[in-house]
Amino acid sequence: MLTYLGNYVLGRRVAVFSGSFIDAFARLGVGEHAVRSTLARMVDRGLLARHRAGRRMHFGLTPRSEAILLDGEDRVWRRGVLNTDWDGTWTVLAFSLPESWRRVRHDLRARLGWAGFGSLGNGTWIAPSPVDVPALVDGLGLDGRLKVFTGPAQAPTDVPAMLREAFDLGPLAAGHRAFLRRWDRPEPLPGAPDDLARYLWMSAEWLELVRADPRLPVEHLPDGWPAVRGQRVVMELRRRWEAPARGIADAAMECVEVRPPPRLRPPPSSSARSPRSDA
Known part of the structure; x- marks a missing residue:
């Protein structure tokens, strides 16, 4: 859900009809009840806001979810999982x-x-x-x-040994290798109904890896670290699927415009005279 919101709602002053969420996630095999439950939980946690338009319920981002999604966008698409310019x-x-x-x-x-x-x-x-x-x-x-x-770090610190002590590298590497087995092929996920489904699956799976990956200095990681290839595969698939996936999402998404809350006028300063001060 966060991947979908970050890809197609972030940066737009809109709320999305609940049926659009249901249709989008049906492509991934997610049922209506699970989608509605997720939307309700996200409202309860302050990650979505309800907006009623007639008899239809729409859901839009909140300041909290916007901050989370912007941070995730930076982590996933700008910084990535490779720390190649570490200054020590x-x-x-x-x-x-x-x-x-x-x-x-x-x-x-x-x-x-x-x-x-x-x-x-x-x-x-x-x-x-x-x-x-x-x-x-x-x-x-x-x-x-x-x-x-x-x-x-100062001598005699063994930095690679310290990394192995503080970070569990085995599961990290296993997660990246599992990602490559699924996505590093000429036609990934051939049974998916369209490129929107493929892009959502790939982006969500990569987000899980980014959340778990501490972005360790490549120079101190074992040779053949699988995240190096994984980062390359993600960017290649993004170039391939991003535009067609957005076209499908936009065509299927029913939205209403959401106006930002009005700004409150600041209170008068203490030095300003009241309109009744001359009375």
Whole structure:
């Protein structure tokens, strides 16, 4: 669903008819009940907003979902999974939270994983790049509970060994190899009904890999790292399918325009006189 929204709704002031979602996901073998349940859950989580037009229900993005999709677009299509220009900078983060903060700890770890951190144990996490940690942990109430440092590793640190310790490379490599087995062929997914279905499947599967991949420096990864070939395959298939998939999606998508909320007029400054001040 996030892939569909990012591809065809992000950047447009529209809300999409629920039936359009159902028709699009039927191409992937997803039933109507599952689509409606997903839409409802996303509304509950603040990722979609309902818009009624007559008797029809439409769904549009929220500021929260727009921010998530823009971040995902940057991660997937601009940065990718290959860190080929690493300057040697690490971000090191340490924290210690009380047991009663279990939910906060879970949210923090999820955010650290998305930002490319791996755990060295005992509350110490590392990422092979500068990370805007204040923005990453915003809203978690962790002021004074984190210690953050950036800089290069110093001798006698064995960087490849540290990567193997902090990041589980085996499942990462296995995920990329599974992607290549499905998509690195002349005619991928021949049983799909059209290029929209193929592009959604491919983009969603690649997004899952990007979410799990910490974008490690290629120079310290094992020879023949499969993400190198995977990144190339993704870009080739995007050039092949993006335009026809968008044509199919746009033709099948019923939308209504959504106006942005009106801007509130700022209150008068304290130095401004009230209209009654001369009375």
